[in-house]
């Protein structure tokens with residue numbers, strides 16, 4: 001079969017719809033199977049991948065994004081959990097030399113060392129995937145995620161949706177929003193708008209990321225409470241003394257704590273690591 005996909009600047013929604021309409025498997029909602037049909041999404045993603053980079057793609061689907069990524073990347077490893085779809089991707093990518101398709105769950109299998117993680121993220125795994133990207137220390141990521149989650153990871157202290165994910169992601173990455181897409185950019189369409197965000201690694205706000213995770217996990221259980229109240233509930237007076245010594249105002253509400261303040265709190269709670277760990281796990 002001749003290759004059905006044109007050059008990226010000539011790619012149309014029809015081309016993409018045609019490929020999707022050939023899929024003869026019943027799609028699984030639980031795996032967030034929404035295929036890209038708006039060429040703008042592919043262009044925005046491909047244009048933001050530095051030429052020659054090593055890319056890990058999560059969720060191959062039928063391989064359309066993979067196909068164009070392979071044009072700019074030096075190598076693409078693409079992981080797909082649904083073996084039924086991989087057959088379509090193999091077909092589309094036949095003859096494309098720098099792509100390896102891998103069958104499996106991207107959250108469970110080891111990752112190759114890459115420069116960029118690129119994904120039209122299956123919504124069902126957005127948070128764990130972002131956490132894995134952080135823990136793996138990936139230099140950059142381009143992710144299409146629910147707009148609401150994009151807002152959350154970009155939000156600032158005091159914002160309504162400021163939370164654990166905002167703190168941990170912003171500690172390690174600079175985040176820029178590249179574009180927003182209506183639900184019909186994907187087929188079948190999800191119920192929500194999506195945003196493409198680019199994460200670029202920066203010097204982390206703290207070396208001990210695990211300590212930051214444990215601290216934010218416990219603090220943000222009560223985002224509207226004051227710091228003193230939360231520390232007293234979970235850790236007691238010694239912890240209040242320690243945190244007080246690092247100069248953070250005990251009367252601040254959790255939702256208003258800056259990342260810098262949370263880092264100081266995490267550092268002053270080092271001795272409570274085991275206790276925090278027990279609370280979280």
Ligand code: SAH
Nearest residue numbers: 034035036059060061080081105106120122
């Ligand atoms: N990249 C394709 C597909 C997006 S849909 C496109 O843009 O058209 C998301 C894909 O991720 C689906 O094919 C789904 O089967 C796959 N997926 C879902 N959970 C996954 C996981 N844990 N690991 C790998 N792939 C997963």
